[in-house]
Every structure is written in C-alpha cells, then in structure tokens.
Amino acid sequence: MDQLARDYEGKAHFLFIYAREAHPDRFPEWPAHKSYQQKLTHGRALKQRFDSPRTFLVDDLDGAVHRLYSGRPNMSWVIDHTGRIAFKGGWTQAADLREALELVLRVREMKRNGVRVNPYYKEIMDFKPGREDRETSGVREESVRVR
Amino acid sequence: MSDFLGREYNYDIFSPSEREAALLATMAHAGEEPPDFTLPVLEGGVVTLSKLRGLPVAIEFGSIT
Numbered sequence: 001m002d003q004l005a006r007d008y009e010g011k012a013h014f015l016f017i018y019a020r021e022a023h024p025d026r027f028p029e030w031p032a033h034k035s036y037q038q039k040l041t042h043g044r045a046l047k048q049r050f051d052s053p054r055t056f057l058v059d060d061l062d063g064a065v066h067r068l069y070s071g072r073p074n075m076s077w078v079i080d081h082t083g084r085i086a087f088k089g090g091w092t093q094a095a096d097l098r099e100a101l102e103l104v105l106r107v108r109e110m111k112r113n114g115v116r117v118n119p120y121y122k123e124i125m126d127f128k129p130g131r132e133d134r135e136t137s138g139v140r141e142e143s144v145r146v147r
Numbered sequence: 148m149s150d151f152l153g154r155e156y157n158y159d160i161f162s163p164s165e166r167e168a169a170l171l172a173t174m175a176h177a178g179e180e181p182p183d184f185t186l187p188v189l190e191g192g193v194v195t196l197s198k199l200r201g202l203p204v205a206i207e208f209g210s211i212t
Binding site for chain 1: 210
C-alpha cells in the first residue's frame, strides 16, 4: 500500500487509520490499547517502521470511526473525487485499490472530455490462501484472482 | 470495543463468512456517500474526509499485528 501511495502521489489522498490491535495475544509487545496515548505511540511506531508516505490517523480508544466503517480489522475503501464510495473491501489488497483508483481517475478524465458514462453496481466475493498455504500454493498475491 | 477479547483474533468476526458479508452489507454501498469523520493526524492537525474532495481518497484500517 505504501508503494501504491508513492505511485499515486499528487493523484490521490492515502489515509491509514490505526485501529485496535488484531492479534495482541500473539505479539505481547503490541498489546491491546489501554490508553489513547499508548495508541498514539504504537501508531507512530508503525509509521516509522515502514517509513510510510501515507497520512496516519489515529482513531479514539473506543474506535468510533472504525465502528462507523464496519470495525473490520483490515478493511479498505476508495472514495472518488466527488465524495462517493467507489470501492470497499473486507480485506486490503493493494492490487484491488490500484484497480479502483485507476477506474475512478479514468472515469473522471472521460467525464471531463465530455464522454458520457453510466454507473452500474457490482459485488464480488474474493478469496485469499490461508496463512499456512501461501508458501505452497504458488499464489504470491494474497488474492487468488488472476489479474 | 477497546477491550481485549482474549481470543486468537481480537475480533468477534475475523474470517469471511455469511455473517461478515451481512455485516458489510449494512455499511454504506458503492455510489453512496461514506460516513464523514475528523481524526487527528500523527504529526499534528486533523483530517476531515469531506474536505478532501477533488481527489480520490484511499483509506485503509489496520494495526501492527
């Protein structure tokens, strides 16, 4: 996702919203947050670890915004330039967001050039290999979709 | 929601399932306006989603673990 943000610098905003820890039992050094200050500190550590170009936002301790957006652990959304939802995914795959951004930007360009385009709605249930099977499945991307 | 649930995954729902699909279906859909929010930026200041119009916005929710 950080590479995607670099690729689309100046063409899109990239927000990362630091939410609750998903696996605090497996990583005791990153426990469930007990205070907002702790959440801020861990959010800074995450941004520094990846030298991320994205804008890091930290939700409140109770995850008010996270709840508004389903409360899923690694959900992603693309909002188009008019402020409407173009994509939402229950799991973040950079390739999905790249595809959605390309579509949004292409449609904006077509409209600016006077080309009439009509929206239609679609949903898809995507799949990714289980954690144990990623090495052996030959699927490098987490999604099994052929792109 | 801030409480540690004491499970392998610190979420009521983790794996894709019919229940998850039903949950996601209750959220705003493509073509609709998302819930607006204002949140603090790590380096200072705030971001309000509705003020970012003019460019697309990619949003990811996540954590370290």
